[in-house]
Each structure stands twice: as structure tokens, then as C-alpha cells.
Amino acid sequence: MNFQIIGTGSSHPACVKTNDDLAKLVDTSDEWITTRTGIRSRYISTGETLADLSCDAAQKALENAGVTPQELDLIICSTIRGDYMTPSLACIVQQRIGATCPAFDLNAACSGFVYSLDVAAGFFSRGTVKKVLIISAEMMSKMVDWNDRATCVLFGDGAGAAVLAEGDHLLSCKLTAQGDTELLYIPHVNGNSPFHDWPDEHPFLFMNGQGVYKFAVAAMERDVLDVVKQAGLTLDDITYLLPHQANLRIIETGRKKLGLSPEQVLTNIDKHGNISSACIPTLLDEQNRQGTFHKGDILVLCAFGGGLTTGACVLKW
Numbered sequence: 001m002n003f004q005i006i007g008t009g010s011s012h013p014a015c016v017k018t019n020d021d022l023a024k025l026v027d028t029s030d031e032w033i034t035t036r037t038g039i040r041s042r043y044i045s046t047g048e049t050l051a052d053l054s055c056d057a058a059q060k061a062l063e064n065a066g067v068t069p070q071e072l073d074l075i076i077c078s079t080i081r082g083d084y085m086t087p088s089l090a091c092i093v094q095q096r097i098g099a100t101c102p103a104f105d106l107n108a109a110c111s112g113f114v115y116s117l118d119v120a121a122g123f124f125s126r127g128t129v130k131k132v133l134i135i136s137a138e139m140m141s142k143m144v145d146w147n148d149r150a151t152c153v154l155f156g157d158g159a160g161a162a163v164l165a166e167g168d169h170l171l172s173c174k175l176t177a178q179g180d181t182e183l184l185y186i187p188h189v190n191g192n193s194p195f196h197d198w199p200d201e202h203p204f205l206f207m208n209g210q211g212v213y214k215f216a217v218a219a220m221e222r223d224v225l226d227v228v229k230q231a232g233l234t235l236d237d238i239t240y241l242l243p244h245q246a247n248l249r250i251i252e253t254g255r256k257k258l259g260l261s262p263e264q265v266l267t268n269i270d271k272h273g274n275i276s277s278a279c280i281p282t283l284l285d286e287q288n289r290q291g292t293f294h295k296g297d298i299l300v301l302c303a304f305g306g307g308l309t310t311g312a313c314v315l316k317w
């Protein structure tokens with residue numbers, strides 16, 4: 001026994017920033033960003049909090065599922081950084097939507113949604129939950145250096161959510177971690193202890209783009225092959241692949257290596273950019289609401305990013 005997804009939701013800030021908008025801030029161009037990444041615009045918070053986006057996504061997912069907040073047995077939020085260090089984002093959402101269940105945050109960076117699904121599967125298999133809400137929410141605009149053209153053009157803000165109920169739709173799952181503080185990191189603010197002598201760090205996201213690119217391309221092919229095999233399926237059984245939306249070139253390279261058609265690989269990077277763990281649930285919600293999925297479809301989710309982490313799974317719709 002694990003789960004089935006019975007509802008999805010997503011939310012993003014109101015403000016859209018195009019590549020041309022960013023070219024007024026840093027030395028970049030629509031042409032560079034589009035051809036190198038596939039991103040055309042992203043949503044950037046001008047005041048919405050992560051809790052605002054998370055609650056909006058959660059309420060849409062609950063409505064879509066026909067589940068009330070009081071029916072929830074667990075809330076998991078995946079986020080790199082909530083609005084507060086404590087309370088967790090999950091606790092804030094729990095209070096604001098009127099739920100009463102346990103709630104906690106999970107940080108697996110871009111792989112957070114797939115990590116959360118697998119954690120939730122453990123609760124279902126122990127029989128301790130019947131309805132679980134997962135929200136992946138990220139405010140990357142608070143963590144990038146807006147003077148650094150190599151990173152600020154890549155990311156966006158948003159939240160995606162899914163409501164899970166008992167079922168057997170998780171056919172396989174694979175999580176990996178390869179601890180690394182060189183290729184991709186975001187330092188914490190150190191506080192103001194008069195006793196510490198830690199060096200002041202540049203408090204923004206750093207990414208060795210080419211290093212992470214190579215890791216991502218290798219991980220995508222390896223993990224998709226592994227989870228499909230683990231599910232007792234072949235690549236021919238895949239209806240749709242929902243990959244992490246970091247770079248359209250990574251997605252295209254992975255797609256070709258796996259021999260999938262362009263129609264099988266779903267993307268929304270053009271209008272969202274990279275929203276870390278919120279990429280996959282946002283994509284899932286958008287496609288769900290467009291009526292893309294049909295009962296019995298085989299969906300493969302595949303994420304990679306900070307940690308370095310990866311997460312992939314096969315879901316029956």
C-alpha cells in the first residue's frame with residue numbers, strides 16, 4: 001500500500017519578469033537566456049510570501065481532490081528556505097488553512113517533491129495516514145544575487161501541491177544524494193555572535209553551471225532507466241516524463257538519450273524558469289488541469305539539484 005495523487009494545485013506571484021526586463025538589470029539578453037536555457041519569463045515575488053503561495057497552491061489542490069483541511073493526516077513542505085527558520089513552512093500552512101495534523105519541512109533542494117512523495121509513501125505503508133498534503137514552495141528570488149547574470153536569470157518563485165490518498169500508484173522510487181558544497185550552495189546568514197570568527201560569506205546562491213549540467217544530464221538518464229526497470233516496465237511504457245525544469249538543453253539531451261518523443265516530455269520552463277522543488281508539482285498541476293493525463297498513464301518524475309540530490313519515480317495516474 002502506498003498512495004495515489006487525487007488532487008493538484010499551484011500558485012505563483014503576480015509579477016512576471018521577461019528576459020528583456022532582466023536585461024535592464026544585468027548584462028544579458030533575451031537571445032542568450034532563451035538559447036542557453038529555454039527560459040522566456042519567470043514569476044518573481046514583489047511581496048507575496050512563501051506561505052501565501054503555499055496556502056494558495058494547497059487550497060487549490062484540496063479543492064481539486066475534494067478533501068477538507070480537517071481530513072489531512074500530514075503536511076510535508078519541501079523548501080530550501082521557508083519564510084521562517086522556525087516555525088516550519090508546513091506549520092504555518094497548517095495553521096492558515098485550518099488543518100490540525102502533524103506538519104514538517106523537508107529540504108532536498110530541487111529533488112524535494114520526489115523526496116516528499118517517498119517519505120509520504122512510508123507513512124501510507126505504515127498505515128498511519130489516509131490523506132497527505134505535499135507542497136513544494138520556493139522563493140529563489142530571495143537567494144540569488146541580482147547582480148550576477150550567471151544565476152539571477154535562471155530562477156523563479158512559486159509553489160506546487162498534491163493531495164495523496166491511499167492507493168498503489170507509486171510503482172517505484174529512487175532517491176540519491178552525493179554530498180557536495182562546491183558545485184551548488186547557498187550560505188546561511190551567520191547572525192551577529194560577538195564570539196565567532198567565521199569568515200563572512202557572500203550570502204547568495206552559487207552554482208558551477210557546467211559542473212551541475214554534467215551531473216544533471218548523467219543523473220536524468222541513469223535515474224529514469226533505474227526507476228522504469230524497478231517498476232518492471234520499459235521505456236516504451238512511459239506516457240509522460242516530467243523532468244526538473246533547470247534547463248531546456250538538459251531536458252532535450254536527456255530526452256534524446258532515452259529515445260522519448262518531444263510530446264512525451266512535458267515542460268514549462270519557458271514561463272517559470274527554475275523554481276527548484278516547485279518545478280515538478282507545478283508542471284504536474286498545469287498538465288492535470290489541461291486534461292493531459294488519463295487513467296492508467298505512466299508518469300515518470302525526475303529531479304536533480306542542490307545537495308547534490310536526485311529523485312525519480314514512476315507513478316500510475
Ligand code: UT7
Nearest residue numbers: 027028029032110149150153209210212213216246247305
Ligand atoms: O536546479 C538546480 C540544477 N541546476 C542546473 O541543472 C543548471 C545546470 N547548468 C546550466 O543549466 C548551464 O550551465 C547554465 C545555463 C547555468 C549556463 O549555461 P552554459 O552554456 O554552461 O554557459 P557558461 O556558464 O559556460 O557561460 C558561457 C558564457 C560565459 O562567457 P565567456 O566566459 O564565454 O565569455 C558567461 O560569462 O556566457 C556568459 N554568461 C552570460 N551571458 C549573457 C553567463 N550568464 C550569462 C547571461 N547572459 N545571463
